[in-house]
Amino acid sequence: MQSILVMVVVALVAFTMFRYVGDPVNQMVGVETSMQEREALRQRLGLNDPDHVQFLRFIGKAARGDFGISYQQKRPVSELLIERMPATLELSLVSALFALLAGVPLGVYTGLNRDGFLSRVFLTVSLIGISLPTFLIGILMIFLFSVQLGWLPSFGRGPTVNLGWWQTGFLTVDGLKALIMPSVTLGLFQLTLIMRLVRSEMLEVLRTDYIKFARARGLSNVAINFGHALKNTLVPVITITGLQLGSIIAFAIITETVFQWPGMGLLFLQSIQNVDIPIMAAYLMMIAFLFVVINLVVDLLYYVVDPRLRVESPAAGGHG
Amino acid sequence: MAEPLLQVRDLVVEFPTRRGTLTAVDRVSFDIAEGEVLGVVGESGAGKSMTGAAVIGLLEPPGRIAGGEILLEGERIDNLPYEKLRRIRGKRIGAIFQDPLTSLNPLYSVGRQLVETIQTHTDLSPTRARARAVELLAEVGIPAPERRVDQYPHHFSGGMRQRVVIALALCANPRLIIADEPTTALDVSIQAQIIALLKRLCREHGTAVMLVTHDMGVIAETADRVAVMYAGRIAEIGPVREVIKSAKHPYTHGLMGSIPTIVHDAERLAQIPGSMPRLTDIPPGCAFNPRCLHAFDRCRRDRPELIPIENGNVSCWLYDAAASLGVAETRALVARQAVASEPADV
Amino acid sequence: MAERADDRPAAPGMLRRWLDSDLWFSFTRSPVTVIAGVVTLVYLVLFLFGPWIAPHDPFDMASLNIMESFTPPAWEADGLPQYLLGTDDQGRDLLSAIIYGARISLLIGVASVLLSLVIGVLLGLLAGFLGGMVDAFIMRVAEVQLSFPAILIALLVNGVLRGVLQVERQADLAYAVLILSIGVSGWVQYARTVRGSTMVERRKEYVQAAHVIGIHPIKIMLTHILPNVTGPVLVIATIHLAVAIISEATLSFLGVGVPATEPSLGTLIRIGNDFLFSGEWWIAIFPGIALAVLVLAVNLLGDWLRDALNPKLR
Numbered sequence: 008m009q010s011i012l013v014m015v016v017v018a019l020v021a022f023t024m025f026r027y028v029g030d031p032v033n034q035m036v037g038v039e040t041s042m043q044e045r046e047a048l049r050q051r052l053g054l055n056d057p058d059h060v061q062f063l064r065f066i067g068k069a070a071r072g073d074f075g076i077s078y079q080q081k082r083p084v085s086e087l088l089i090e091r092m093p094a095t096l097e098l099s100l101v102s103a104l105f106a107l108l109a110g111v112p113l114g115v116y117t118g119l120n121r122d123g124f125l126s127r128v129f130l131t132v133s134l135i136g137i138s139l140p141t142f143l144i145g146i147l148m149i150f151l152f153s154v155q156l157g158w159l160p161s162f163g164r165g166p167t168v169n170l171g172w173w174q175t176g177f178l179t180v181d182g183l184k185a186l187i188m189p190s191v192t193l194g195l196f197q198l199t200l201i202m203r204l205v206r207s208e209m210l211e212v213l214r215t216d217y218i219k220f221a222r223a224r225g226l227s228n229v230a231i232n233f234g235h236a237l238k239n240t241l242v243p244v245i246t247i248t249g250l251q252l253g254s255i256i257a258f259a260i261i262t263e264t265v266f267q268w269p270g271m272g273l274l275f276l277q278s279i280q281n282v283d284i285p286i287m288a289a290y291l292m293m294i295a296f297l298f299v300v301i302n303l304v305v306d307l308l309y310y311v312v313d314p315r316l317r318v319e320s321p322a323a324g325g326h327g
Numbered sequence: 328m329a330e331p332l333l334q335v336r337d338l339v340v341e342f343p344t345r346r347g348t349l350t351a352v353d354r355v356s357f358d359i360a361e362g363e364v365l366g367v368v369g370e371s372g373a374g375k376s377m378t379g380a381a382v383i384g385l386l387e388p389p390g391r392i393a394g395g396e397i398l399l400e401g402e403r404i405d406n407l408p409y410e411k412l413r414r415i416r417g418k419r420i421g422a423i424f425q426d427p428l429t430s431l432n433p434l435y436s437v438g439r440q441l442v443e444t445i446q447t448h449t450d451l452s453p454t455r456a457r458a459r460a461v462e463l464l465a466e467v468g469i470p471a472p473e474r475r476v477d478q479y480p481h482h483f484s485g486g487m488r489q490r491v492v493i494a495l496a497l498c499a500n501p502r503l504i505i506a507d508e509p510t511t512a513l514d515v516s517i518q519a520q521i522i523a524l525l526k527r528l529c530r531e532h533g534t535a536v537m538l539v540t541h542d543m544g545v546i547a548e549t550a551d552r553v554a555v556m557y558a559g560r561i562a563e564i565g566p567v568r569e570v571i572k573s574a575k576h577p578y579t580h581g582l583m584g585s586i587p588t589i590v591h592d593a594e595r596l597a598q599i600p601g602s603m604p605r606l607t608d609i610p611p612g613c614a615f616n617p618r619c620l621h622a623f624d625r626c627r628r629d630r631p632e633l634i635p636i637e638n639g640n641v642s643c644w645l646y647d648a649a650a651s652l653g654v655a656e657t658r659a660l661v662a663r664q665a666v667a668s669e670p671a672d673v
Numbered sequence: 674m675a676e677r678a679d680d681r682p683a684a685p686g687m688l689r690r691w692l693d694s695d696l697w698f699s700f701t702r703s704p705v706t707v708i709a710g711v712v713t714l715v716y717l718v719l720f721l722f723g724p725w726i727a728p729h730d731p732f733d734m735a736s737l738n739i740m741e742s743f744t745p746p747a748w749e750a751d752g753l754p755q756y757l758l759g760t761d762d763q764g765r766d767l768l769s770a771i772i773y774g775a776r777i778s779l780l781i782g783v784a785s786v787l788l789s790l791v792i793g794v795l796l797g798l799l800a801g802f803l804g805g806m807v808d809a810f811i812m813r814v815a816e817v818q819l820s821f822p823a824i825l826i827a828l829l830v831n832g833v834l835r836g837v838l839q840v841e842r843q844a845d846l847a848y849a850v851l852i853l854s855i856g857v858s859g860w861v862q863y864a865r866t867v868r869g870s871t872m873v874e875r876r877k878e879y880v881q882a883a884h885v886i887g888i889h890p891i892k893i894m895l896t897h898i899l900p901n902v903t904g905p906v907l908v909i910a911t912i913h914l915a916v917a918i919i920s921e922a923t924l925s926f927l928g929v930g931v932p933a934t935e936p937s938l939g940t941l942i943r944i945g946n947d948f949l950f951s952g953e954w955w956i957a958i959f960p961g962i963a964l965a966v967l968v969l970a971v972n973l974l975g976d977w978l979r980d981a982l983n984p985k986l987r
Contacts, residue, residue, distance in 0.1 A: 017817075134969065134972060134976070135965075135969060137915075137972060138915065138919075138968040138969040138972050139965050139968070140922050140923050140926075140968075142922075142926045142927075142942070143922075143961050143965065146942065146946055146957060147961065150949055150954065150957075150958070154950060154954075215429060216429035216430050217431055217432045217433075219385065219424065220424055220431070220495070222416065223416055223421065223422035223424075224417040224421070224444045224498070225413055225414060225416035225417025225418055225447060226417070226447055228413075230447070234443075235435075238434050238435075239432065239433075253820070253822070254822035257822040257824060258822065258824065260824070260927075261926075261927065264926075264927055265946075276927055276928075279828055279829075279831065279832040279835075279929055282836040284836070287829070287832055291829065294821065294825065295821075298820045298821070302820070313433075313434065314433070314436075314481075315481050
């Protein structure tokens with residue numbers, strides 16, 4: 008229910024932008040076109056129809072993936088999006104994996120060894136990680152690894168291989184090299200977030216009564232920390248991480264700008280700079296859709312992990 | 328006389344804080360015999376839970392044992408390294424805590440938690456362990472245990488959960504159980520059932536119990552002996568009936584007097600004027616002296632030791648042999664406390 | 674007990690109480706937090722007295738000498754002593770530019786936080802106090818907005834406003850646009866917290882009593898409930914300040930923030946980015962360090978505040 012509401016609201020916002028910001032006709036035609044021709048064009052495009060009609064038409068077209076023509080680039084928006092999608096998705100995926108695979112163990116370690124020296128080091132580094140804006144990290148990395156050391160390429164994706172309509176950078180060494188810095192940059196923020204979250208959840212859980220009782224029963228540290236504490240820690244971590252996935256895709260905008268990575272984020276930014284409404288609207292709808300999907304997946308995961316959420320038959324429960 | 332199961336000698340538990348070191352348990356000594364139920368009673372903050380936590384080795388840092396000894400079956404356990412202590416926990420000393428709603432991990436089935444504990448302390452195979460788990464559930468009175476063993480904690484009511492907790496604590500047949508307010512969080516009607524269950528099982532298995540609670544009713548019902556704690560120290564310790572019927576220490580007497588009873592009419596409940604001192608503000612000498620009607624000079628100077636009287640001990644200078652009027656007279660003197668009157672001396 | 678002699682001095686002054694308090698204690702306990710506090714103080718001083726402290730005025734076009742652009746920092750071979758950190762592509766002294774830029778970054782950051790705070794607290798109070806439809810509506814909006822990362826919303830608002838406003842006025846209104854974008858994207862945290870506290874307090878008896886007596890609901894909200902939420906709100910605000918500063922820097926870096934004529938730290942980094950490869954590294958790196966240090970200090974303070982005010986961790 009929630010999701011439908013989100014989509015509707017977003018669609019409304021997108022449509023409002025379309026309708027009221029800038030004038031599509033003026034954007035599309037040259038300066039010499041007469042008023043009459045503009046008027047005729049307006050009529051043909053259905054821009055004089057009542058609002059709700061236009062809105063429905065808008066939704067219909069969106070559902071079919073038709074977002075109109077980019078003002079700036081004169082090409083269908085959907086084409087542009089599909090072209091740039093693989094780049095962004097690959098980048099986001101690698102970043103997310105990086106953040107998770109490094110963040111969770113680090114979080115567990117700093118949670119278990121609360122006051123240890125190494126923990127403090129990690130925490131300090133994590134604090135720096137949150138404090139550095141993504142673009143700054145990117146710039147610093149470029150400065151270090153490209154300018155000074157010359158190890159890694161500083162922009163672009165490198166050579167890509169076409170698998171059907173999908174262009175992948177995974178299959179070439181240079182492609183992979185180009186992927187390293189951007190994904191680390193993008194993932195660093197998420198990593199620190201995940202690490203701190205896992206740590207704080209872990210600390211909370213370690214203070215609960217059932218952990219205390221587990222200790223009183225003489226269970227081993229391994230059983231307590233990894234069997235009991237970890238599982239309970241991960242439950243809330245799942246939601247937050249899921250939501251973070253969405254923000255990775257959004258933050259890709261910044262990373263793609265710094266590294267000139269030809270993805271959807273860069274496209275969106277350019278559309279903001281040029282007030283290219285169709286792209287803005289399309290990006291918005293797409294992100295909303297993505298979030299809805301992610302939310303659903305997270306809800307499902309929650310259901311699988313936490314038995315309290317599974318609705319049982321009424322025969323359960325007893326008295327005394 | 329057989330050697331006591333548990334011996335606590337001059338136990339001191341401290342908490343370093345920025346305002347100085349707090350002494351939560353101040354030289355407490357007592358014994359628990361095999362199969363005996365010792366009640367430990369007192370107000371909140373008197374140090375009862377800390378004592379229990381210290382015995383099982385679960386003091387939360389920065390709290391620590393700063394002095395004294397704890398001996399289990401004659402061997403010291405307070406100075407053992409973590410691993411050795413862990414092996415004792417569950418196997419030789421068990422614990423039950425107050426809130427059944429938070430004592431069980433909500434993500435694992437009851438059976439899994441039981442089997443895990445069983446397998447930690449015995450060599451049973453998974454199948455045998457599971458069978459044992461079902462047996463235990465039946466023992467604590469859970470109906471249809473074969474079905475319920477796979478259910479999750481949230482499928483059980485509070486009282487049922489506490490039964491599961493008891494089952495878990497008794498899994499490996501420990502010699503001693505520390506029960507910290509086991510019925511406080513339960514409905515009154517359930518309390519009696521759980522207490523009866525605990526009493527029965529411990530009698531059947533010969534398990535000793537250190538029953539920590541602020542509820543005298545539970546103590547009266549269940550304990551063999553009782554220790555009354557005040558401000559981190561033991562005021563009086565002795566057989567239950569003696570302590571309740573003929574309390575020796577002025578504090579105990581006040582405590583008994585303040586319990587409402589159907590037996591005789593009273594215009595008002597007796598109240599001990601003042602309140603238990605905060606751990607940072609314990610007066611010199613006897614901790615109770617500011618509120619005690621019978622306090623004299625020595626009470627304000629020297630802290631009383633546990634003086635053996637009849638079947639128990641009292642820490643009160645009134646009973647000191649050198650100043651004695653005889654036990655019976657002293658007790659009568661203490662019993663003559665008027666209701667809510669002014670302290671004798673300023 | 675003897676009566677207390679009344680020759681004790683009157684209640685110890687506010688300063689004494691503050692110095693004795695747990696808050697100050699936990700502050701001085703941690704050297705890191707003290708350093709963070711000092712750093713923030715330094716930035717604050719720069720904010721207030723910047724124009725008098727900075728050696729040059731980087732915004733005064735007339736004083737710029739284009740011949741001296743791209744001067745490296747003073748300690749390098751070609752450096753000049755009057756330009757301690759070097760100059761940028763327009764001949765602006767980098768140290769002064771950083772000071773002025775930090776002022777702008779702080780200004781926008783604080784203003785955005787204030788905007789978010791006001792919107793959030795107000796909406797939170799309304800939602801918590803009035804309940805029902807109002808609450809449901811506000812919370813729905815909050816949830817929808819929460820599904821999107823703040824930066825995206827900020828970008829969007831920015832884009833829309835640019836589309837709506839005339840091009841000429843864009844430079845003037847850049848600050849307002851920025852503050853609006855960041856402010857609008859950040860209110861939800863405040864609203865949620867305040868709503869929660871409001872709902873808790875509303876049920877308490879003293880509020881109901883006040884209601885019965887006939888005190889106006891707004892007065893109840895302001896005088897009773899508001900003081901109870903200051904703690905958590907303060908923590909959120911501090912952490913949000915760090916986020917807001919980063920957001921502004923990011924937007925400026927992306928080119929949709931503070932224009933290059935009077936650059937903020939983010940804009941400076943953007944300018945410097947173009948010259949990283951050609952060797953004039955200082956134009957990007959020094960503002961970067963200044964930004965990082967500021968945000969780090971604010972974050973540390975926020976962390977300390979949160980731990981200090983959290984009753985569970987004591």
